[in-house]
Amino acid sequence: MIRWRWGTVVAPRTSWHGSVEVEVALEARRPDDPERVRALAYPALVGTPQVGDRVLLNVNALALSLGTGGYALVVAIPDRLPDDVDAPGHVVKARYTPLQAVVLAADEEASPLRDALANNSDISGMPVVIADLHSALPAILAGVHADRPSAKVAYVMTDGGALPAWFSRTVDALRPLLAGTVTTGQAFGGDLESTNVHSGLLAARHGLGADLAIVTQGPGNLGTGTSWGFSGVAAGEAVNAVAALSGRPVAAPRISGADPRPRHRGVSHHSLTAFGRVALAPADLVVPSDLEADLALVVHEQLRPLCPPHRIVTPVAEDLEPALLALPVRLSTMGRRYEEDRAYFLAAAAAGRAAAAQSLPSGLGEGGVGD
Structure with a gap:
């Protein structure tokens, strides 16, 4: 289940909030192993690797050539263990794994x-945008x-993809926003920790x-190519959680005219399952009013059977392009950049616009880290 390797840190690479990337020379290499690999460490879990450190690696993601997770992961720096941290808290995450925190x-x-x-016991009508x-x-x-x-916007990260929030360079770049x-x-590593989506x-x-x-x-959607075998099914469960807490669910269907896979063109079958089969509470399904005509026809045909209980809302999106291009991150989905799949990013931005139109007056939230 795990491909273990020993290695020695030979060079630093880069770092961002909660993560350190280093170059590691592998020891006792197997026939298909490269001489050197890029490895990722989470200092809060294993300490900070330095040049010369011998490290224990998990190379599963590297061996599988995973797009978002193609790193060797530092499991331990055995000759220089970090000090114990005496901090409040008794909630265990990544439970009963060797790296439970x-x-x-x-x-x-x-x-x-x-x-x-x-x-x-509720979120007082707060709008919540849900995407898969x-x-x-x-x-x-x-x-x-x-x-x-x-507007004060919080990101609530579910545990269907990466578990450490530190893995996401997107979250790191968006922290000021x-x-x-x-x-x-x-999932763990956020500014606040919770036991489930409701909390x-x-x-x-x-x-x-x-x-x-x-x-x-988080990064790293898991999918098997089947109707139900994908981690984004939790988007439908999130709609139900928002409704249970007296919030306003705003669904951002995954829309694309560029995905080479037929099951993801128009509205992805992931969104149709999550919002059409799993979500039991009504939500706003956001579709830009200015989608290209042929794509718009397909999208509305796919979403119409979901209404009711949902309703389709159609804000303008094209004028949001400057805001998208001004972001401090490079937009990319499934390897496609903004110019290669504009419909996807404009549709997501339109969902943000729809939620902003009904968002709560800024400053009404009660206390906390974000104040």
């Missing part, structure tokens, strides 16, 4: 947000801030003081 949940007794979260791919996050945020530049990140379920939404609203939230998985 103890974190402080936003609503547990030792948290300074305990009272605020324990005394609130991490690549939608920056585009949604651009759509929100294009119309509501002062976000009220904060809440990692839910088995994560409460933490976003009453802990970060968010006017609006975006829910999507």
Whole structure:
């Protein structure tokens, strides 16, 4: 199940919030192994690797040539273990794996947000944009801030993709534009930690003081090419969570005219399953009013059977291009950049615009990290 390798750090590469990338020379190489690999370490888990350190690696993702996760991962720096950290918190994430980590949940007794979260059981009508791919996050945020530049937006990261929020360079680059990140379920490394999407939404609203939230998985969507075998099915569950907490679900269907796979053209079958079969509560399904005509016809035909319970809303999107191009991240989805799949990013930005139109007045959120 795990491809183990020993190696020695030979050069630093780059780093971003919570992550350090290094170059490692492999020892006792197998026939298909390269001489050197790029390896990723999370200092909060294993310490910070330095040139000369011997490291234990997991090379599964590298061997599988995964697009978002094609790194060797540093499991341990055995000759220079980090010091123990005595910190409050007793919530365990990545539970019962060799790297299970103890974190402080936003609503547990030792948290300074305990009272605020324990005394609130809904999110007070907060709009929440829900998408099934991490690549939608920056585009949604651009759509929100294009119309509501002062809106406090929280990112609620589910655990369908990468578990450490530190893996995402997108989240790192967007930090100045976000009220904060809440990692839910088995995901960890956000500004706040929560046990599930419901408590994560409460933490976003009453802990970060968010006017609006975006829910999507971290990088690395898992899919088997079948109707139900994909991690983005959790987007439908998020719609239900938002409704259960008296929020306003805004669904961002995955729309593309450029995906080479027929099951993902128009509206992806992932979105049709998540929002059409899993989501039991009504949501706004956002479709730009200015999609190219042939694509628009296909998209509306695909979404019409989902209404009711949902309703289709059609904001203008084309004028959001400057906001998308001004983002501090390179837009990319499934290897396609903005100019190769404009419909995908404009549709996500339109969802942000639709949520901004109904977002709460800035500053009404209760206290917290984002204030």
